[in-house]
Amino acid sequence: MEQEQRLVLLVTANNPQSQLFIDYLHQQLDCQVSVVAPTAEWKGMEASPTVVLLDADHIDEATMQQWHVRAAEADDMSLAAFNLRDEEHAVEILSAMNLQGVFYRSDALEMICKGLTILLEGNLWMSRSLMTRMIQFFRRQQLNSYRPVCGLTHRELEIIAMLGTGASNIEIADQLFVSEHTVKSHLYNIFRKIKVHNRLQAVNWARQNLGAPPPLVGRRQRDNPASIIPPPS
Known part of the structure; x- marks a missing residue:
């Protein structure tokens, strides 16, 4: 190259x-x-x-x-x-x-x-x-994925994931093809179920309880899984 x-x-x-x-x-x-x-x-x-x-x-x-x-x-x-x-x-x-x-x-x-x-x-x-x-x-999150998550529905899980991207209520509504009022209703239910009071607390709760996907691996690294070179400790 x-x-x-x-x-x-x-x-x-x-x-x-x-x-x-x-x-x-x-x-x-x-x-x-x-x-x-x-x-x-x-x-x-x-x-x-x-x-x-x-x-x-x-x-x-x-x-x-x-x-x-x-x-x-x-x-x-x-x-x-x-x-x-x-x-x-x-x-x-x-x-x-x-x-x-x-x-x-x-x-x-x-x-x-x-x-x-x-x-x-x-x-x-x-x-x-x-x-x-x-x-x-990520191992803890994998174990948690097999357990009920505070009674959150699939749609509520989608919305709480979008909160982590910084999406507004209008942006969430556009992506899910629902009204802004519906998004607000879902947020109210989410906050009640996970016992938080605002979006930031909900995002922090999601990080601790839902996690994020494992780090992406580039094409060459998929071909060579051993190519993880950490800096000196």
Whole structure:
């Protein structure tokens, strides 16, 4: 694969600090490096593979979920997050969306470049301790999936999943082909059944009790399941 076909796309605020980071990646990585603002629309580029690097300091949860959907629909796109506070923060993000790479605020620039290179090769980049925690998390969710979930109906489960994407009542209604009033009625019943008072509490409850799908694996990694290279502990 030609080096110029590879792309690292930073989704972050364009400021002097981020520009220094971008310039450093340009110097160290044998690939294209581009940046897009969190609120800007990105139409894609003719590059493969692509690593999308989400800045946790400048991206809200709804925007992260939008990139999550784009990555799931793409053939050769890896999703990673940087500027995460610590492993607890990483677990919180990974319980709601699929990431192939995780970088912390304390990571050295050299380590970030090494991780991005690994991601461009189609491998995962996260610590063994984090992977162990997520395996245990998904095992618990798998066990929970065989148990009744507080009496929630299939439609209520659909709606609570959409809450996690940041969808509004109108957007949920449009996707489910029902009225906004029907969505509000479902939300009232959901809140009552799981004993929460607002959307944020419902999303947090869903993360703890329903979980998210296991991390997506790129095409090359499916061909080579052993290609999980964690960073040094």
